[in-house]
Amino acid sequence: MSSVFVPSWAGVGLSLLLVAGCVAVVIRERLGLAREVSIAAARAGVQLIAVGALLDWLFAHAGLAGSLGWVAAMVLIAGGVSAGRGAGIPRARLVSTVAVGTAVTLTLGLLVLARVVTTSPRVLVPVGGMVVSGALQATSLTLLRLRDAARDSRRQVEARLALGQSGREAFAPYVRAALRNALTPTIDSTKVVGLISLPGAMTGLILAGVAPLAAIRYQVVVMYMLLGAWAVAALVAARLTGRMLFDDAHRLRPLGRR
């Protein structure tokens, strides 16, 4: 680990030249994006410096409780962001937060209990971040698809309800389609891992000097954990959304406005 090469702050400053190059291209091509590129680059820098400082403090002082608090905060933020994708679904924020929270608790909890990952903040926080991010994407894709189905396929759903199907039965084809849609990206990326992409955890470990064959062990665990998190998040989001969309008399509720 002592041989890890990390760029100096001067090196980081020098990399700004690449941003300047990007801005120059954008100006030259009159894309009208120069301001946006500059702001994005500045934001990324400031955000990462702030997170780096915070994590430095967290790893040194916060312990297990602080790490769990950090993961919980990430779940809440992810729930809020994902709820926006399901705008109009009754109690979308609750649905998305519970979906992300359940996925994180089950997958991360299982790995911690099985001692596959440690409870050290240095492990829990970044791994938690990865799993929250995966669960967020799965939840967003599911909510988006189900919201559109409830809006665009109301006549089809009501035709099924009129045949005496329960809300759950009437919505089942749309839930299946939404789950398939939500799981496809992670299945595809799992298939090609190592072939057309070197995933983040493995790359990070290799950069940190870990032997590639050891680094992939971590990556395999992360990948399987992400697969599980996507599946749990999508399933919980779909089931809860189905429940929120129908009332006790198995009527499809009108979609609200956010």
Next chain:
Amino acid sequence: MLDGVRLDIGAGRCTVIVGPSGAGKSTLLRLLNRLEEPTAGRLWFSGAPIAGYDVLELRRRVGLVQQAPVLLAESVLEDLRIAVPQLSPEAASELLARVGLPADFLSRATGTLSGGEAQRVCLARALALNPEVLLLDEPTSALDAFAAQSVEHVVLASLARGLTTVLVAHDLRQAERLADDVVVLIAGRVADAGPVQRVFAEPANAGARRFLAGVT
């Protein structure tokens, strides 16, 4: 939308609801199988408040066919099986015969059906549940004259078998052809209701008279 509506729908009869657009005709129909819930008042079915029935059982006993045909599966047989999953091909053929379609339609892809054929499959699907009441929400408004006539034949045949039918119609001539009783709904209120000959010959009030004269 509906206000002060008091109606008796006779068993084994065809009651046709007419009225201008936005009068609440479809809402009234959807109240009858609880796809809508009244904010006040009560509906009764077979001597008991409909809120007392299991809603899924109620909807199987009170079938609904929507305005434009809504097909739900790839093939006609699969579509009928959405109503009755264990439906045999023989029973499905009988249902198709009731709506005037040949048995070889069972294997037809639903995407290849004409509007009239699709609506008749929807009728067959509703009839598959052997309902006591059939609700029809302007079932011919999206169809051409020939297709509309074929759907009317199905409705008349069902009536002949004693099926209680409540139909929302935009065409007063169709109402005259099919109805035993007519309900004239104007701005959410019942302007007139009664046997079709009486309502068309002697509307009970000026509102019903204006509507029936204006459209015919």
